[in-house]
Amino acid sequence: MTEPLYRAEQLTRRYRNGGTEVLALDNVDLTIEPGRRLGIVGESGSGKSTLVRLLAGLDRPTSGRIWFEGTEITSLPERRLGFLRAAVQMVFQDPRSSLNPRMRVGDIITEPLRSRLVRRQLPGGVDHATRLAEVLEAVDLPADSGGRYPHEFSGGQRQRIAIARALAPKPEILIADEPVSALDVSVRAQVLNLLTDLVAAQGLTLIVVSHDLMVVRHLCDQLAVMRAGRIVEQGDTETVYTRPGTDYTRALLAAIPRIRTAG
Amino acid sequence: MSLLEVRDLRVSFGRRKIEAVRGVDFEIAEGQRLGVIGESGSGKTVTALALMGLLPDNATATGSVRLRGNEIIGAPEVALARLRGDAVSMVFQEPMTALDPTMRVGRQVAEVLRLHQGAESGPARDRVVSMLAEVGLTDPTRIADAYPHQLSGGQRQRVVLAMALINSPDLVVCDEPTTALDVTVQALVLQKLDEVLTASGAACLFISHDLAVVSQVCDRVLVMLDGEVVEAGTVAELFTDATHPYTRGLVATARLELTRPGQRLPTVEDFYAPEARLGERA
Amino acid sequence: MHLALRIARRTGVFVVSLLGASLLIFLLTNALPGDVAQVLLGTDATPEAVAQLRAQLGLDRPLPVQYLSWLGGILVGDFGHSHLNGIPVLTLLAPRIAVTMWLVLFGLIGSLLIAIPAGMVAALKRRSWPGFTISAAAQLGMAVPVFWGGILLVLIFAVWLHWLPANGYVPLLKDPGQWAAHLVLPAVTLALVQAAVLIRYVRSAFIEVLNEDYYRTARSIGWTPMRALLRHGIRNAAISLVTVLGLQVSTVLVGAIVVESVFTLPGLGSLLLTAVNQRDLLVVQGTVMFLVLAVLAISALVDLSYLLIDPRQASAAEQGEGSA
């Protein structure tokens, strides 16, 4: 049996917020096989963002363990997470917040290459300028974008910059947290197409977090539905859509606004 | 005569007079519901604020907005204040911030009643509680005594809905009222909105970026682009014979479920890509 | 209970701050180079006399012991004695506290009476001339040092117009009329200068309210701008203003000390200054400790007033179940 890419057991994460305790994640088990495209859907407060932050090693679980390619990452100190940092990259919801307004686009995109942790993991001698040119082309941005600042770009273009940054260290896994929900409808489709193409062309494993079931359905072949810190349903995307196994999933699907032309 | 008549409405901002709305015309008849769709920066929210007379003071509006024959543009503040909350009311996008955090929500709803009808506190309270029940809030007496932070987003948005409808206005302006809500809550709020509008017979101007959401509430739709109305018609008409390429693009992208997963999605640019739109919109 | 917890926590912070402050004062006076006994006796004292005084004051003990005994004294109300005449510091302070207190009180009330309406108008009319005028006046007022402001008022109302006395103090019980006459100029000075600072805070607090969605909601249900601000703005603006006010307490106190000097009022400030000039170190140390205690206590009380103003604070324990 081959080792899955990710294996998570009994993940629980509690936050203390003021005087109250919030249970963001409640005993979640999950496995992700390489090359799959997993969508995680749920409403606000369902714990979906918390889950991917744990997977990306940006936060530690209160209890439970995560293995990445057979190595347990939950017990490793930050300085030994270099392999994870190089292999897993994230794209966030709002490019206005995920791009440092005071850095040039070129510096933003090559930042992952500068990190000492990541640099050690990369095959020797990655030329920053070459890689910058490659990823700019991959996300369909003008080659001279590197010298400009984020505010000179439109919302859709900024999200492309964020994707380019994620691609820079040639990751195996791309985690996208609500990648299109801050974008206008007219550019949403473009970014979705770009993600689809990139994942196919570079053989990436994709994890998408979204509140929008249609987005997940379009991008992913596997689906996990979360509610109140638990995964309530998991499976093949088409199966879950056509034959939802729980009432909650059924309610979610029924609530998707559909175009009503009858007046 | 229509309930609302908007003629050549133009709104510009700042000293440099940047036009956000550039000559908009439309009408709303009694009880009619009109949807407005467009992207951020298309001028849809500015249009809504103009009809409420709530534009920020660095904005200049010209043209004409008549509500039951009363001109809104240039009307004195006191006259506008009398109309707002009574003849025309508004529901905003962000339920988390739309209510005063320091005041119990029951009082906030009652305020609308007292402001326009001078109601006594006893009967006002009863009206408030029954209005809260009408927008689908269970246990309305408890909700009336709660502070906003003690309510969920969906509950707050229904409180705002109750405030907007308690005086039986002629027109309710809704600006992206469900965008900040979860899908299941959105469905519920849309359903309640539909119910209370039907019950009161009020007309509605419903703004959204989401064609599907608009189609839940409205029969007729305006499409706005860069401050202008580029298309008007029923939802069905937009699908079958849209005249403007931007509308066709919008319609195509609005229906994700028509594309097989993994296949290329149609984009607006496939239909409409004037040079001017590229790069200029930061 | 949650409220009790909050109060307990704030009291804890107050006690810790007080300990920190006392340590700072103690270290400044005792641990820095420079011998207290030498300071008290002056540079021409004999080494024997210095040594004798050191023993008498207990300065030959280890620093921690000295600190603890000083702190222990403060806890039972013993702020030390004057070296010059042996009078306890608290006895020296007592008759003067009232003077400073009146000044701070009237100064603070006066500044709020000016700053709140002016700040509101400045916020509401920020794009037209009343707003500009108020903001510009506040900007100018902030640049005026409090003692110069006092001198200018003396020039106008005492030197030229002869309406009010230029300096001095008469106790309230002796002659209320004279008491008031002597306090008017100092209090107005303090109030004006403080108001200039406060106006800016009030203005930005209300501008924040004007940009809030709930203000727009209030307008949309039919309130006129001013009434919407009065009804929904004051309490919300107060939440951010209370913080500012807590931080301003020490500024007002300092202003009062300076103003006392301008108008030669027999308050805590003039006591401190005399003690500093006479190098009566123990009086300075005790008085500063007393003032810092007052500042910390007032800021703690101001902080707790959040509980009254902001319902979110008061019921933070109750569950606001998110947006689900």
Added chain:
Amino acid sequence: MKRAQLVTGLVLVSAVVITAIVAVFWTPFDPVRVVAGQRLLPPGWPHVLGTDGFGIDIASRLMVGARTILLVGIISVGVAAVVGVPLGMLAGQAGGWVDEVVMRVSDVVYAFPALLLAMLLAAIYGGSTATAMIAIGVATIPAFARVARAGTLQVMASDFVLAAKASGTSRWGVARRHVLPNIAPLIGVQASVGFAMAILAEAALSYLGLATPRPNPTWGNMLRDAQNFLFVAPLQALWPGLAIALAVLGFNLLGDGLRDYLDPRLREVP
């Protein structure tokens, strides 16, 4: 409007700086030496602003006063920024108990206005320019720490810091590349406003005789002297006060102007 603020601020600040620099090399008259026969002369020639109670040229004393006030401002604000900013960044980035400790200490120091610190120091060492600088500097540290911490918290909450962490950027890298450039404008504004506060504090201290002692002129002790002649020569009380007010106004306007000029939200027009 905003532009006008910035320009007025720059003009006033430059005027103070230039005066101070000139005063290092040249003043019209000796700013210290008592001239018995020329006491309390009204403004005229050659004493443009008149002479004070010791017969010394007021204009010359004002020029030297500018020197003192700049020196005190630069050193105290510099010290406060150098100590306060790293502390604030540390508190904001580390969070937890580090944050708690730093902010508690900062609160304690905040309860000590410069004046009280200066009094304690003056009681031991006698008032001097040095004690004033130390007192003002120490009392200003919390302001910088607070501003730096608030700015840091805001930056740390943004997704670009999360993205940087996700690509293995170290704490130091985050501080250098992300936090510092984004809070630098706030620090600049605070420095300008802090300078204005330092000028006011120095003036108050020297007015009370707790800073630079006579005969060396400062704007504050000039006002103290002038108060003795209020009934005879009221104009004397005008000049030093005006100098303080204009200098403070200059730094405040500069700070406000910078705030608006540097705010990226205002520059990034939608």
